[in-house]
Amino acid sequence: MRIKRAFPFTVLMAILLLILPVLGSSCGAIVERTSPATTATENGAPTTSSSTLTLVPSGDVQLPAEFDILNEAWQALNDKYVDKDKLDPKKLSQGAVRGMMQSLDPFSSYADPDTHKLEVTNLSGKFEGIGATITMKDNVLTVVSPIIDSPAEKAGIKSGDRILEIDGQRTSALSLVEATFKIRGPKGTSVKLLILHEGDTEPVEISIVREQITGKTVSMEMRDDIAYIKITQFLQTTGNDLRAVLLEAVKQGAKGIILDLRNNTGGLLTSAEDVLGQFLTTGIAAKVVDNTGTESVVPLRPDGVAVKLPMVVLVNNGSASASEIVAGALQDYGRAKVVGTKTFGKGSVQVILELSDGSALHITAYKWLTPNGRPIDGVGLTPDITSELKDEALVDWAVQYLKDTIKAQVLEYALS
Numbered sequence: 001m002r003i004k005r006a007f008p009f010t011v012l013m014a015i016l017l018l019i020l021p022v023l024g025s026s027c028g029a030i031v032e033r034t035s036p037a038t039t040a041t042e043n044g045a046p047t048t049s050s051s052t053l054t055l056v057p058s059g060d061v062q063l064p065a066e067f068d069i070l071n072e073a074w075q076a077l078n079d080k081y082v083d084k085d086k087l088d089p090k091k092l093s094q095g096a097v098r099g100m101m102q103s104l105d106p107f108s109s110y111a112d113p114d115t116h117k118l119e120v121t122n123l124s125g126k127f128e129g130i131g132a133t134i135t136m137k138d139n140v141l142t143v144v145s146p147i148i149d150s151p152a153e154k155a156g157i158k159s160g161d162r163i164l165e166i167d168g169q170r171t172s173a174l175s176l177v178e179a180t181f182k183i184r185g186p187k188g189t190s191v192k193l194l195i196l197h198e199g200d201t202e203p204v205e206i207s208i209v210r211e212q213i214t215g216k217t218v219s220m221e222m223r224d225d226i227a228y229i230k231i232t233q234f235l236q237t238t239g240n241d242l243r244a245v246l247l248e249a250v251k252q253g254a255k256g257i258i259l260d261l262r263n264n265t266g267g268l269l270t271s272a273e274d275v276l277g278q279f280l281t282t283g284i285a286a287k288v289v290d291n292t293g294t295e296s297v298v299p300l301r302p303d304g305v306a307v308k309l310p311m312v313v314l315v316n317n318g319s320a321s322a323s324e325i326v327a328g329a330l331q332d333y334g335r336a337k338v339v340g341t342k343t344f345g346k347g348s349v350q351v352i353l354e355l356s357d358g359s360a361l362h363i364t365a366y367k368w369l370t371p372n373g374r375p376i377d378g379v380g381l382t383p384d385i386t387s388e389l390k391d392e393a394l395v396d397w398a399v400q401y402l403k404d405t406i407k408a409q410v411l412e413y414a415l416s
Contacts, residue, residue, distance in 0.1 A: 002300045013084075025265065026412075027115075044265075050244070051069070054213045056226070060078075060412050063235075074089075078376055086357070089408075094112055094357075094359065094412065097411050098112075099130065101361065105348070105364050107364050108292075108350065108361075108362055110360075111359060111360045111361075111362065112177075112359050113358035114177060116354065116358060116359055117358070118177060118181070119352075127184065128185065128187045128213065129183060129184040129210055129233070130150065130151045130152040130208045130209065130210055130211075130213075131146060131150020131152045132144075132150065132153075132183075133145050133146075133147070133233070133265075133412070134176070134179065134183075135176070136176050136335060139172075140162050140164075140172075141162065141163040141164075142161070143158065143159060143160065143162075143163065144159060144263070145232055145263060146158065146159075148217065148230075148232060149216055150216075151208050151211050152208060155206050155208045158197065158198065159204070159254075160198035161195050162195070163194070164203055165192075165193065165194035166183055167181070181199045184314075185210050185211050187210050187211050187397060188209065189207045189210050190210065191208055191210065192205055192206070192207045214242065216237075217232045217233045217235055217238045217267075218230070218231050218232075218238060218242050218245055219232055219245070219251055220248065221333055222249065222254065223399045224403075225253055225254060225255040225256070225403075226254065226257070226402050227246075227252075227254040227256070227258070227309075228395060228399070229242070229247075229257060229259050229260065230260040231259070231260070231264055231275070232263075233264060234264070234266060234268050234271035234272050234275070234322040234323075235267055235268060236266025236270075238267070238268075238271045238274065239270075239271055239273075239275060239278075239301075240274075242275055243278060244273070244305065246278055247305055254306075255309065256309055256312075256405070257295075257306055257310070257312070257315070258395065258402065259313045259326075259330075260314045261314060261326065262314050262319060263318035265318065265319075265321065265344075266322040266323055266346065267321070268322065269285075269298065269322060269325065271321040272285060272286075272325045273285045273298065273299070273300060274301050275302040276329050277300050277302045278305050279306055279311065279335055280302065280307065280330070280335060281298055281302050281304055281307050283300055283329070284297045284298060284300060285298040285299065285300055285327070285371070286325050286329065286371065287367045287368065287370075287373060288349060288366040288367065288369075289367045289368075289369070290366050298368075310405050310406060311330065311335060311336035311337070311340055312337050312338075312401060312402055313334060313336045313337070313338045313339065314329075314340050314395070315338055315339070315340040315341070315381065316340045316341045316343070317341055317342065317343065318344065319340075319381075320343065320344035320346040322344070323341050324344070324345075324376050324380070324381055325368065325370075329370060329371050331370070331381065331384065332370050332371045333371065337384045338383045339383050339384065339387055339388070339397075339398060339401075340383050340386070340387055340394065341383065341388065342382055342383070343380040344380055344381035346376070346377065347376030347378070347379070348366065348367055348368070349365060349366035349367070350362045350364050350366070350367045358361040
């Protein structure tokens with residue numbers, strides 16, 4: 001394996017776990033800027049330092065003979081298909097590309113122009129809607145989590161809720177992207193959702209007024225002298241938001257930190273670097289390995305507010321990608337105790353390559369490892385302390401654990 005010292009390009013990275021169109025934000029993918037063909041756009045799209053790479057054919061890669069069947073298929077359809085006027089070359093070509101991507105790993109995928117436009121907006125964390133991450137679970141539109149202080153959260157939308165209807169239309173007839181666009185809309189307008197709360201047997205109708213969503217991903221509250229901080233996703237604003245709440249926690253006399261990453265499905269790698277920089281002064285965020293076996297390191301962005309306070313990191317099976325990068329690095333360096341259940345195990349990295357029609361490819365281009373070289377893909381992180389406690393019960397346990405740890409440190413210092 002060849003090794004390089006640093007990640008060899010300027011990137012804005014998101015680690016793709018699932019395609020989660022968000023009525024608030026998205027898990028995303030890696031966005032890589034490596035070519036003069038890269039372009040920057042406005043309205044929340046990536047900037048010059050963080051752009052989608054526009055794919056320009058290099059001319060040195062010839063299609064293998066096996067691709068001849070695509071031309072044969074087009075000729076056959078053109079000659080024989082009964083409704084010839086319905087043959088849409090654009091749709092057929094997009095379908096062919098989608099099929100190619102689906103034949104690869106679970107995280108390589110194709111995004112049509114509308115979906116790609118949506119995901120670019122999602123990564124900016126700023127648009128108009130109700131503010132909730134959604135996915136398809138068991139073929140049912142399901143809420144992953146509402147965004148902090150969003151209209152969805154204020155209306156009582158919770159993780160695990162199933163959205164059965166949108167303005168009277170059954171969601172079973174909609175794709176994930178179609179559902180997302182139906183729920184989004186101009187601020188001040190309302191949308192009616194038929195919601196089946198997890199554990200309930202009867203759905204309820206909830207009317208929500210859309211607002212400007214700014215993608216708040218960090219919340220903090222003091223539990224006595226312990227700062228309880230929850231990060232729901234890793235977006236462009238997360239690092240700055242975390243620094244702000246840490247400064248407030250220190251101001252309020254925090255003696256320990258609980259970092260809750262449960263059900264955080266990931267986001268931007270640069271955001272994970274920013275988060276780690278608040279807790280570590282030296283080291284790296286992760287290692288990545290490309291398709292030639294070349295290993296590179298992802299450097300830290302040290303800007304630490306809380307580099308010495310005792311820490312506990314809470315994780316579960318819903319903690320993935322960027323969450324695993326943060327938890328893995330803190331665990332490797334002995335900076336925090338990781339507590340909960342084994343994480344999801346999303347250890348691959350995707351680049352987004354924009355095609356000429358505005359669609360995009362999500363290509364798995366790297367595997368990532370923890371700073372100590374531990375593989376995560378398909379394995380996950382094993383907590384330092386395994387606990388099946390859920391929700392507030394685990395938070396309460398962590399508060400007491402930190403208090404006991406702090407007392408023990410004080411006693412050890414007094415006796416030394």
